[in-house]
Amino acid sequence: MERLAFSSSSQWYREGQQASFVRARKSSGGVLDLVEVARPAGDMSRPALPDIVLVEDMLGCRRVRGDLGGGRFDLTTRKGTLAVAAPNFATTVINDESHQLRSLAFPVAQWRSVLDEAADGRFPLDNFCIYGRVFNSPTVRSLLRNLWALGHEEGVPSRLLARAAGCEILAELCRLGGTPFTSAKGGLAPWAERRCLELLQARLSEDISLDALAAEARLSPFHFARMFKQSIGVPPRVYLTRLRVEKACDLLERTDLPVTQIALEVGYSSNQVLARVFTRHMRVTPSDYRRAVRDPVRSIPSQWPADLAPATAAPR
Template sequence: MLANTSFTQWYSQSCQAEYLRTIKSPGGILGMADLSRPAGDMSHPPLSDLALYQDQLGGSRVTGNSGGGSFNVRSEQGAFFLAAPNFANTITVDTTHQLRSLSFPLLHWQQVLDEAANGQFSVERLQLYKGFFHSAVIRSALQNLWVLCDEDGTPSRLLVRAAGCEILAELCRLSGAPFAPANGGLAPWAKRRCLELMRARLSEDLCLEELAAETGLSLFHFARMFKQSVGVPPRVYLTQLRMERASELLRCTELSITEIAQEVGYSSSQVLARIFIKHYRRSPSDHRRLVRIQAR
């Protein structure tokens, strides 16, 4: 047993490493991995992270205990399993299976969980450790987070933190956490200040904690109230701002694509191009050419 070992450390350094297809650790705030495993035992010793698995194939018989008591279920494609931190997971799967995992180091996330229910709820009380569950919210957030890692390389701390808050909020909601909906959103002055700060610092690795501090709110409540006020999570709004600014620079300046990428916070022209094509359905170069033709 390895004391205080994280999920990604254990999979990388133990005999399980051969099953890893991809591993990511954006900012050290989350651990992400794709696993391809044969049938058999996938138990692990107590690890320091809260681990979320998504079954990519479905159809496997999964038995064992991941922190909430014994279960015996037939998994479904896209279903999630949650493994408790600091618990010796005893899981067996009867077929070859593929998993996507997301692990939350409690060092970074315990305060967020405390804030979720004003200290009245803890990770030990999550009611999702027994068998599988479905969540469209978590599926979407996890997919978006994975795409961000593929596109950005290392996404900004704001993007990673915001996605993590979305997923933890849904885990708490599904477990019956006693927190009220974020009605009303941010105060007008707080919303205005946050949006101004995001626009002014597009090229920087602005973190969610800084925005929350500007409003005097906790990280967890800020992320939820921002979405109530703006209509989309902070991570989505940041991408929208970057795309709008990139489009403006393409239209109004002679800056190169690489220079524009740096101006809006991306590490390279290739990263900008991937996200820009997804947003506008054309490359930055084609966009520049088209808007200038239209202007003439």
């Protein structure tokens, strides 16, 4: 094992001995680090890292031996098997065959206060009983899959998406580990709801963080995310995406701005990112949408669902 100090999982996968095995990497401002690796059989141990790392086995392996911080194991894994490696622990992992993994790292420096607030100061960071366990959780797998898909859609996960998704995943891991987070009581106060919706609208083009919204409501990020959903009906990241798509529609209808400029105006890094998000929600590209609202009789795509067609469209 290398005798180097690595400040994060992200740095380890960039510079460590397994860097050549990385197939995809998405990092969101140090809030979360997502990595996909395809590794050969053999010793895949790593030095201690200051992150809680959730790992999903994408293929399964006939035999895996090692220690992730919860005691030694020797077992067979299946596709979708999950495990959590403890922070500040030099893990040992030896595989009998090549395999593919996806990992999600929570830098402790970013998440310590969230964990303390969500668990009323009772989160056992050093001896969390889920460390080193191999387990199955459809909920965690679904959350991971959605996070990867949304990260691909946006290029990298926004800070709002990363923090909100991280809170959901950690909440489920803590439930499975016997340390459930305290539940939020009710939704946002009317003044807090109004202020947060105004802030989202005003900072649509920015990579606004969940922490900033939570601070406006005078809540922890974890409790804010749950209370926002209770009040609005959807998580903050979903609401923000809806606002951005609605604003993009408005600019496509009313202006001649290039699609690239519209993407920047609504908070996306490129026209390709806007196209992916817009098409998923509207089932039509931004350019086709603009043509349709400018000349609805001639330009409405035949595949456009009736419930999404612009109100200006004439009967066909």
